[in-house]
Amino acid sequence: MPIAKVNGVEVEFDPGMTVLQVAELAGEEIPRFCYHERLSIAGNCRMCLVEVKPGPPKPQASCALPAAEGQEIFTNTPMVKKAREGVMEFLLINHPLDCPICDQGGECDLQDQAMAYGRDGSRYSENKRAVEEKYLGPTIKTYMTRCIQCTRCVRFSTEVAGVTEMGMISRGEGAEITSYLEQAVSSELSGNLNDLCPVGALTHKPWSFNYRPWELTKTETIDVHDALGAHIRVDNRGAAVLRALPRLKEEINEEWITDKSRYAVDGLARQRLDRPYVRKNGQLTPVSWDEALDTVAAKLTAAPADKVGVIAGDLQDAESLKAAKDLFTSLGIINIDSRQYGEAFGAAGSQRETYLFNTGIAGIEQADAILLIGTNLRHEAALINARIRKTWLKGAVDIAVIGEAYDLTYEYEHLGTDAKTLKSFKKSDFGKRFAQAKNPVVLVGSGPLSREDGAALLNLISAEVLATANVVRDDWNGFNIVHQAAARVGALDLGFVPGEGGLNTRAIVNGGLEVVVLIGADEIDTTKLKDSFVVYVGTHGDAGASVADVILPGAAYTEKTGIYVNLEGRVQIAERVVFPKGEAKEDWSIFRALSARLGKTLPYDSLSDLRQALITDHPTFGRVDVKPSTKVFDIKALGAKGDVAEGVLASNIGDFYLTNPIARASTAMAECSGVRAAPLIQAAE
Amino acid sequence: MSVRRLSAVQPESFAFKPETLEKVNWWIKKYPESRRQSAVIPALWLVQKQEGWVSEPAITAVAKLLNMPQIRVYEVATFYTMFMLEPVGSAALIQVCGTTPCQLRGSEALMKVCKDKIGPKDTLSADGKFYWQEVECLGACTNAPMAMINDYYYEDLTPENLTQIIDDFAAGKEPKPGPYNGRHTSEPLGGATSLLEASLYDGSAAKPVKIPNAPEAEVKA
Numbered sequence: 001m002p003i004a005k006v007n008g009v010e011v012e013f014d015p016g017m018t019v020l021q022v023a024e025l026a027g028e029e030i031p032r033f034c035y036h037e038r039l040s041i042a043g044n045c046r047m048c049l050v051e052v053k054p055g056p057p058k059p060q061a062s063c064a065l066p067a068a069e070g071q072e073i074f075t076n077t078p079m080v081k082k083a084r085e086g087v088m089e090f091l092l093i094n095h096p097l098d099c100p101i102c103d104q105g106g107e108c109d110l111q112d113q114a115m116a117y118g119r120d121g122s123r124y125s126e127n128k129r130a131v132e133e134k135y136l137g138p139t140i141k142t143y144m145t146r147c148i149q150c151t152r153c154v155r156f157s158t159e160v161a162g163v164t165e166m167g168m169i170s171r172g173e174g175a176e177i178t179s180y181l182e183q184a185v186s187s188e189l190s191g192n193l194n195d196l197c198p199v200g201a202l203t204h205k206p207w208s209f210n211y212r213p214w215e216l217t218k219t220e221t222i223d224v225h226d227a228l229g230a231h232i233r234v235d236n237r238g239a240a241v242l243r244a245l246p247r248l249k250e251e252i253n254e255e256w257i258t259d260k261s262r263y264a265v266d267g268l269a270r271q272r273l274d275r276p277y278v279r280k281n282g283q284l285t286p287v288s289w290d291e292a293l294d295t296v297a298a299k300l301t302a303a304p305a306d307k308v309g310v311i312a313g314d315l316q317d318a319e320s321l322k323a324a325k326d327l328f329t330s331l332g333i334i335n336i337d338s339r340q341y342g343e344a345f346g347a348a349g350s351q352r353e354t355y356l357f358n359t360g361i362a363g364i365e366q367a368d369a370i371l372l373i374g375t376n377l378r379h380e381a382a383l384i385n386a387r388i389r390k391t392w393l394k395g396a397v398d399i400a401v402i403g404e405a406y407d408l409t410y411e412y413e414h415l416g417t418d419a420k421t422l423k424s425f426k427k428s429d430f431g432k433r434f435a436q437a438k439n440p441v442v443l444v445g446s447g448p449l450s451r452e453d454g455a456a457l458l459n460l461i462s463a464e465v466l467a468t469a470n471v472v473r474d475d476w477n478g479f480n481i482v483h484q485a486a487a488r489v490g491a492l493d494l495g496f497v498p499g500e501g502g503l504n505t506r507a508i509v510n511g512g513l514e515v516v517v518l519i520g521a522d523e524i525d526t527t528k529l530k531d532s533f534v535v536y537v538g539t540h541g542d543a544g545a546s547v548a549d550v551i552l553p554g555a556a557y558t559e560k561t562g563i564y565v566n567l568e569g570r571v572q573i574a575e576r577v578v579f580p581k582g583e584a585k586e587d588w589s590i591f592r593a594l595s596a597r598l599g600k601t602l603p604y605d606s607l608s609d610l611r612q613a614l615i616t617d618h619p620t621f622g623r624v625d626v627k628p629s630t631k632v633f634d635i636k637a638l639g640a641k642g643d644v645a646e647g648v649l650a651s652n653i654g655d656f657y658l659t660n661p662i663a664r665a666s667t668a669m670a671e672c673s674g675v676r677a678a679p680l681i682q683a684a685e
Numbered sequence: 686m687s688v689r690r691l692s693a694v695q696p697e698s699f700a701f702k703p704e705t706l707e708k709v710n711w712w713i714k715k716y717p718e719s720r721r722q723s724a725v726i727p728a729l730w731l732v733q734k735q736e737g738w739v740s741e742p743a744i745t746a747v748a749k750l751l752n753m754p755q756i757r758v759y760e761v762a763t764f765y766t767m768f769m770l771e772p773v774g775s776a777a778l779i780q781v782c783g784t785t786p787c788q789l790r791g792s793e794a795l796m797k798v799c800k801d802k803i804g805p806k807d808t809l810s811a812d813g814k815f816y817w818q819e820v821e822c823l824g825a826c827t828n829a830p831m832a833m834i835n836d837y838y839y840e841d842l843t844p845e846n847l848t849q850i851i852d853d854f855a856a857g858k859e860p861k862p863g864p865y866n867g868r869h870t871s872e873p874l875g876g877a878t879s880l881l882e883a884s885l886y887d888g889s890a891a892k893p894v895k896i897p898n899a900p901e902a903e904v905k906a
Contacts, residue, residue: 164754
């Protein structure tokens with residue numbers, strides 16, 4: 001490996017690295033605004049100037065200069081200091097210096113670097129330029145006078161988000177960042193533009209003027225708005241959760257998160273269930289915990305076990321599901337299901353690999369052929385879609401879609417829309433290439449698998465696609481289910497599915513049961529539950545709570561420490577940021593309290609006892625933050641033989657911004673939904 | 686130079702005329718199929734030739750034709766000041782050079798003529814026939830002061846000349862381009878003072894050169 005000297009210290013580096021990267025290897029900090037590891041190099045802010053020998057006797061932009069063998073790099077010479085001061089002085093010429101009223105203040109690259117590398121004052125006494133505000137959508141607040149034209153936002157939207165809508169118009173002093181005709185940025189990753197902006201030009205619109213960064217308490221936790229389990233940091237001030245920001249996690253979210261994960265946090269303060277309720281004379285009436293639990297216990301004792309159904313929702317932590325499952329199983333209840341949409345995978349006793357995203361999120365980058373079946377990845381797993389786009393941009397990946405054709409930000413071959421296409425798949429050109437591919441990947445959306453014929457469809461996919469290519473083998477597992485819910489894989493891992501002869505979600509919501517317990521389940525059709533006695537354990541006044549006869553208020557994902565298993569099968573622990581609202585309790589303790597009243601006291605008194613029991617019964621939960629290795633499984637075991645109906649294989653997400661109770665309670669999500677869903681509907685007509 | 690933006694008033698639609706489209710396709714063919722967008726500047730220029738200016742529907746049409754995002758075409762159109770982003774006069778677009786040599790030779794007087802006859806600069810005249818603007822050096826300093834009107838240079842102008850030219854354009858005539866003080870191109874005013882003898886430049890004074898190893902035929906030629 002070549003060797004260069006940084007401030008006199010020899011450093012070995014990989015060929016192809018830039019001077020900036022080599023200097024960082026040596027532990028030298030190089031100030032920068034436009035350079036970003038995950039974006040292309042622009043080299044337009046000039047903040048990263050260093051002195052390089054051999055070379056011209058002037059400072060060089062280190063971000064765009066390839067390092068070479070024997071190069072001498074200096075980051076601490078008078079020339080470098082003077083160059084940085086000069087660049088900073090120029091950058092600040094047109095910067096308004098309104099830090100006291102700027103939302104970026106306190107976490108601003110320009111502010112920090114001006115302190116570290118700037119001069120003490122400016123020699124510029126002329127008028128500063130001002131730039132008109134732009135409208136960039138419901139998530140981005142602009143203050144364009146602050147912009148220093150680093151073009152990170154332009155590069156992010158073009159390269160990562162895959163929506164080429166931002167650009168720099170005009171030139172020189174007149175240059176302005178804008179979107180085409182000031183249309184809202186249509187990406188579901190738009191919040192990341194605000195993160196990338198090194199100054200206060202683009203800030204978070206839903207959070208504007210809500211906080212100063214130094215008054216917030218920061219908690220590192222896990223996101224639950226989709227099944228990826230993105231690593232996030234949630235900031236609170238007192239009891240109020242104010243924002244969620246992405247953390248670096250190379251294998252999952254890199255350093256991005258979706259707008260829903262980020263901006264739905266205001267939903268944590270609205271529509272909350274903060275005390276128990278019992279329906280009296282048709283009205284939900286606030287009651288004490290004792291009364292609520294006694295009412296539920298009485299009903300459960302009175303009803304025969306086969307007349308009780310339990311459905312678990314999308315945002316539940318594994319501990320609460322474990323407590324619920326233990327409780328209801330001990331009562332002899334087998335009508336329990338966690339597959340809210342009626343998905344046809346994860347039946348009792350099925351091997352874990354049959355319902356996981358086996359390739360792994362980072363594993364997508366090794367794929368050379370990708371087949372998407374009935375999934376709108378942009379809405380179901382936007383960051384997996386961004387990975388596929390990243391892989392596609394590198395070239396050498398062949399992508400095809402069976403099912404409804406969505407704008408996925410990359411080019412693909414559309415093979416057909418319905419299940420018939422699967423039958424002719426192996427004869428199609430893409431099918432032939434797929435059979436030859438080294439690392440083929442199949443992504444199956446949970447939308448089509450939630451249909452009545454989901455099992456038959458899964459079986460058909462297995463026979464027509466998996467069997468004809470090298471999808472599942474010893475060193476590669478390319479079979480992937482795209483989950484939408486953070487709770488799903490964890491629930492399936494601990495067997496939260498109907499027992500032998502038990503009713504599944506579809507049968508439970510069909511009515512006819514005496515007692516139905518909804519554990520945060522709101523995505524179901526509740527119209528036929530009117531005659532049943534409905535117990536709702538959850539956080540928000542949503543679909544489930546509106547039909548409930550008893551409401552037991554639980555804790556949202558920011559209010560409890562809980563285990564979530566992401567779609568890869570990676571076990572992750574979310575941390576408590578704030579305490580549950582009002583009288584609400586952590587969900588597992590509700591079931592523990594209920595169990596005592598039913599005379600079936602659960603054998604754990606604390607969360608750590610419960611986790612111990614969870615890991616003893618289901619050892620997969622003991623391996624935290626590890627993606628399980630890709631085990632081979634019998635592809636013939638997938639689904640069940642049967643007739644597959646006609647009809648388009650489509651995603652079951654109607655509105656990306658409103659997929660769970662937290663998001664539906666959020667005003668930011670309502671605005672996003674209003675702005676972005678409307679043009680899509682028009683286009684469909 | 687100020688910020689360049691699209692005009693507030695935009696036409697309903699834009700369509701390439703067949704002859705414009707033919708020329709645009711000729712430019713597109715110069716580049717590999719995957720690099721169609723390389724033809725964006727000629728395409729915008731041909732659009733401007735057809736319509737006189739570049740409108741929003743035209744930007745969308747160019748983007749669609751070249752298979753590139755609208756914002757990228759918009760960036761190019763706003764970057765180059767030669768692309769007119771609002772309607773220009775039906776008779777003439779007058780671009781008066783205001784850079785130092787022209788200014789020293791009286792371009793300010795020309796601009797006054799424009800202002801008096803047409804109206805304020807960068808604005809369409811009341812009758813919609815004229816539009817004038819001040820531009821930077823057009824590279825004809827020898828013939829200062831000058832103005833570019835539509836596609837041609839009108840040089841060595843005086844306020845009287847320019848008044849006449851504007852009147853001619855208004856009357857639907859096409860005044861002759863070139864110097865207006867009687868000289869030929871950029872020759873000295875009173876006629877040439879050097880290179881008077883043709884043999885100095887027509888090659889007749891040169892001796893025949895024998896190029897070693899050259900084919901016979903070429904030597905003869």
